[in-house]
């Protein structure tokens with residue numbers, strides 16, 4: 001009996017209580033900062049808290065946020081994916097090509113238009129393409145053992161050029177007989193929030209559960225924390241490493257489909273330099289580039305903070321040319337903060 | 346009865362001859378102390394038994410069957426558990442997650458399988474209690490003392506019922522009190538009929554818990570005898586080469 005008690009005591013006794021744990025999370029402080037900015041802007045700028053502006057902010061960061069969730073998985077394994085912007089470009093163009101279909105053989109438009117499923121065909125092809133490109137990244141990194149930086153830098157160039165090849169430098173904007181349905185998916189809204197935002201919320205929860213409550217998620221952390229230890233435990237570390245790049249590619253494609261639906265057109269420039277914003281959002285949200293640390297809520301809140309700041313600066317009348325400078329400061333600042341925190345531990 | 350027989354094990358890494366013709370047996374519930382200077386080949390031998398390396402030559406028999414492990418997981422499946430010199434723990438995970446790494450307890454049916462944290466916390470706290478270690482299952486390994494980390498690594502070996510546990514320098518880099526803890530743990534393994542191969546630099550540790558002493562020098566076995574028939578002076582001489590072999 002007393003031994004059971006002893007057990008219970010040890011189980012429930014953790015070094016930190018819940019509040020201390022919360023305070024040690026970077027995403028907690030980013031959330032505070034976000035509320036702080038919103039609070040200030042609420043008083044300083046009337047237009048900020050208008051329903052339209054808040055709707056725009058949440059929609060805008062959703063596209064980045066969805067990609068940041070995929071990036072979170074990659075960064076937890078101590079990797080990096082510089083190709084997400086280009087993957088977004090090429091998958092968006094693929095989606096547009098199959099929606100528009102005027103550059104494709106006639107049998108395609110006849111067959112699928114007739115069936116009325118071409119919207120789904122286009123979306124699925126885009127998602128498959130994103131996953132496949134991610135698989136190429138992942139294979140070269142996990143099995144050929146090339147550095148993630150080099151592989152995804154190469155893919156950043158290659159996928160962007162593929163977007164040019166696929167689109168032949170044309171814009172796709174006629175999305176066929178059921179274009180309304182496609183616009184609705186990416187551009188529609190429910191209960192005052194854009195569909196993209198709902199999707200981001202959904203993916204944040206689902207992928208957050210995957211990280212915390214599945215052995216796959218545990219193994220993703222293990223690979224980033226100590227790859228050798230993970231391997232000695234019998235974990236298929238190569239597959240884990242490859243799979244996170246597939247997730248990143250897939251999420252870039254999901255985001256591409258949503259953003260093309262919202263904009264109603266697509267060119268090969270889609271997603272240009274987005275990798276910077278995605279990586280910044282992920283790192284600001286608390287994912288550690290050294291691996292082993294990160295979460296989907298952090299990706300969500302990091303993307304939200306960046307967009308809110310961007311929006312606030314615009315409203316404050318600051319020249320948009322400065323945005324890149326702020327982005328750069330945020331990326332370096334977040335990594336610096338990480339270093340300071342690690343030193344303290 | 347022998348649980349493990351090593352027969353003429355050789356290992357070379359390119360031009361480096363790490364092991365030459367090493368043979369000895371480990372009996373059931375026997376604790377064998379493996380000593381030797383830095384670079385003598387102790388870790389290499391452990392890794393060959395554990396399936397990390399393949400021997401260049403020689404034969405390994407485990408429970409009277411000739412075995413050739415492709416990967417560490419194969420050795421583990423046959424009942425050989427290892428505590429590695431560098432511990433092989435994930436700093437960012439909790440003690441419980443480390444104990445169960447690669448063999449998590451899950452609930453539900455595929456694809457809706459999820460981790461059963463309560464069961465894993467309970468089982469690992471039982472293991473720590475069994476090892477009499479004050480390690481809390483929910484603590485991150487990052488925040489732990491050397492002794493606690495050692496306990497986590499050893500608890501990992503207790504998930505199944507191993508027949509042989511290999512330990513590489515488990516008492517290096519921990520405090521005196523923690524050394525006593527680890528030695529107690531080793532004795533407890535022995536009480537449960539588990540054979541142990543203990544690699545250590547620390548003479549007192551070996552002489553406190555081991556039944557048999559094996560000394561390697563430059564990849565060769567220079568001594569295999571009952572610990573009672575040996576002495577720390579003799580062991581020191583064998584390790585340094587002042588005594589050639591016995």
Ligand SMILES: Nc1ncnc2c1ncn2[C@@H]1O[C@H](COP(=O)(O)OP(=O)(O)O)[C@@H](O)[C@H]1O
Pocket residue numbers: 358361362363381382383384385386387388389390
């Ligand atoms: N993976 C390896 N590749 C090449 N040489 C190795 C490798 N592992 C060990 N060695 C060499 O084998 C010899 C024995 O090393 P080791 O078994 O680690 O010694 P010990 O554990 O007794 O200190 C050393 O000369 C070491 O440099």
Ligand SMILES: [Mg+2]
Pocket residue numbers: 387388389430513
């Ligand atoms: Mg060694």
